Structure formats: C-alpha cells, structure tokens
Amino acid sequence: MSTASPIWISDLTHYYNRKQEMPTLDDINLSIPQGQLTALIGRSGCGKSTLLQMVAGLLMPTEGAVRIRAHTVTKPSAKWNMMFQKPSLYPWMTVRENAALGLVFAGTYKHKKDRVEELLDMVGLSEHKDKNVQDLSGGQQQRVALARSLATEPEVLLLDEPFSALDAFTRTALQTEVAQICHDQNITMVLVTHDIEEAVAMADQVVIMSHNPGQIVGEKHIPLDYPRDRNSGEFITLKDELFAEFEKIDQAKQKKPFERLEVPKREVKPPVDDSLQQAS
Numbered sequence: 001m002s003t004a005s006p007i008w009i010s011d012l013t014h015y016y017n018r019k020q021e022m023p024t025l026d027d028i029n030l031s032i033p034q035g036q037l038t039a040l041i042g043r044s045g046c047g048k049s050t051l052l053q054m055v056a057g058l059l060m061p062t063e064g065a066v067r068i069r070a071h072t073v074t075k076p077s078a079k080w081n082m083m084f085q086k087p088s089l090y091p092w093m094t095v096r097e098n099a100a101l102g103l104v105f106a107g108t109y110k111h112k113k114d115r116v117e118e119l120l121d122m123v124g125l126s127e128h129k130d131k132n133v134q135d136l137s138g139g140q141q142q143r144v145a146l147a148r149s150l151a152t153e154p155e156v157l158l159l160d161e162p163f164s165a166l167d168a169f170t171r172t173a174l175q176t177e178v179a180q181i182c183h184d185q186n187i188t189m190v191l192v193t194h195d196i197e198e199a200v201a202m203a204d205q206v207v208i209m210s211h212n213p214g215q216i217v218g219e220k221h222i223p224l225d226y227p228r229d230r231n232s233g234e235f236i237t238l239k240d241e242l243f244a245e246f247e248k249i250d251q252a253k254q255k256k257p258f259e260r261l262e263v264p265k266r267e268v269k270p271p272v273d274d275s276l277q278q279a280s
C-alpha cells in the first residue's frame with residue numbers, strides 16, 4: 001500500500017444555499033496521511049459533518065474536490081466507510097448478521113465468514129454473536145457497528161462522533177481500541193469530534209476548524225505513543241494548548257463573528273496517478 005496521503009481536499013467551498021452570505025465551508029485545503037488518525041475538531045455547527053460527508057461521497061462540494069488517491073470522490077464506496085454517532089443497526093438481526101451486512105451486500109460473505117468472527121472477537125463480542133442487537137448495551141451496539149465497518153476492509157474509515165452517546169468508561173475503552181486498530185491495520189481514519197481530550201487521546205494530528213464560515217485555522221501534531229497516558233504531563237500540555245487555540249479563535253470570532261479569520265493559504269498538491277483509480 002502506498003504511503004502517500006490517500007485523502008486530498010483541495011480548494012473546497014460549500015454553500016447549502018446560494019442565499020447564504022458566508023459559505024458553510026470556506027476554501028478547505030487538507031491532506032490526510034496514510035494509516036494515521038486525523039481528528040477534526042471545532043465548535044458545533046462549524047461544518048465538520050459536512051466535510052466528512054463530502055469525503056464519504058454523500059455530499060458534493062459547491063467548489064473544489066475531495067480525492068482519495070487520484071480518484072475524485074463523487075459517490076460512496078465500500079473502500080471508504082463511515083461510522084456515525086448512532087450505530088444504525090437492524091434490531092431484528094443478530095450481532096453476527098449485522099456485522100456481516102457490508103459483506104453480504106458486496107456478495108463476499110461466503111468467503112469471508114471468518115473475518116466477521118475474528119472482528120467480533122476483536123471488539124469483545126465473542127459471547128454475544130447470536131444475540132439480537134436490541135439486547136445489547138449502547139457501547140456493545142457501537143462495537144457491532146465498528147466490526148461491520150471494518151469487515152469490508154476499508155482503506156479509509158470516517159468516524160462522525162462515534163462515541164459521544166456512550167458513558168465515559170466505555171468511551172475511553174473504545175477510543176483506545178479504535179486508535180490501535182487504525183495503526184495495526186493501516187487504515188486511514190478521520191475522526192470528527194468536539195471533545196479535545198478525545199482528539200489528543202486518539203489522533204496523530206488534530207485539525208482545528210473555525211465557524212461562520214467553516215475554515216481550517218490550525219493543525220497540531222500529537223507525537224505521543226499509544227496507548228496514551230491521559231495523566232502524563234505531555235498529554236495534559238497538548239490538551240491545554242488545544243484549549244488555548246480554541247479560546248484564541250473564540251476571541252477573534254467575538255470581535256468579528258461573521259468574517260473569515262486571517263489564516264495563511266494552505267497548499268495541497270494531490271497526486272495525479274494511483275492504482276485506486278483503476279480499482280474503483
């Protein structure tokens with residue numbers, strides 16, 4: 001697998017409605033590294049989910065493009081899976097059946113039955129495979145959704161606040177597990193969150209967004225080993241630095257609530273050729 005950045009977002013601007021004075025997303029340029037976890041953080045309404053849906057091919061930008069390798073994203077694909085805040089499982093199906101759904105749709109379940117079993121074991125659901133999903137806790141249901149997302153062996157996994165509905169204990173455990181899976185299985189992950197601690201706990205880099213309009217106003221590398229010690233001095237310092245960045249943005253926005261913030265133009269140069277173009 002290539003080590004180049006698989007996801008390129010270039011000159012992306014989006015208006016939901018042409019009457020909007022400010023775009024929802026404004027001139028977004030970003031490249032996302034292979035096999036790493038990138039967190040997108042920003043206040044509610046800044047456009048995080050909008051941007052993630054564009055990477056997933058669920059929504060088209062007004063201007064600019066998302067490329068996954070050299071392939072311009074125009075529709076969803078099994079190669080880039082999305083996982084939402086709510087697990088959206090079929091309540092009348094078992095854990096195994098739900099986890100197998102992506103493979104069943106792809107027509108490959110027969111040959112990949114073992115993968116579903118392995119994944120359910122990996123996410124700690126060995127004893128629940130034959131249960132109906134409605135008999136599981138919220139955290140267990142989110143694990144089923146995670147197994148389902150991973151079963152089709154996606155190159156890219158897009159996570160839109162997947163843990164926000166969970167209790168703190170389950171959330172912390174899943175944050176650690178998902179970051180581990182990202183690196184062990186070389187899956188490129190993009191995590192949307194407004195939880196700064198979650199971003200520092202999981203991400204290799206954090207991208208900071210501002211609102212009205214949605215802009216990328218900063219980026220921070222998180223150079224900590226996994227699993228991360230949330231009580232370590234380095235962890236706390238990085239968290240504090242991100243909080244300070246947020247305060248700075250808020251102060252700037254209070255002065256000029258509906259204006260663009262001055263940020264240096266970010267350049268990304270997408271590759272022109274790659275195998276995924278032929279594969280998709």
Ligand SMILES: Nc1ncnc2c1ncn2[C@@H]1O[C@H](COP(=O)(O)OP(=O)(O)OP(=O)(O)O)[C@@H](O)[C@H]1O
Nearest residue numbers: 016017024042043044045046047048049050051194
């Ligand atoms: N389908 C839509 N039509 C019109 N406006 C929309 C639509 N979806 C979202 N918006 C608006 O676009 C802006 C960005 O929304 P988005 O859902 O991307 O924000 P977010 O950063 O994910 O917020 P949150 O953290 O609350 O999930 C918001 O002002 C929202 O009201």
Ligand SMILES: [Mg+2]
Nearest residue numbers: 048049050160
């Ligand atoms: Mg959202």
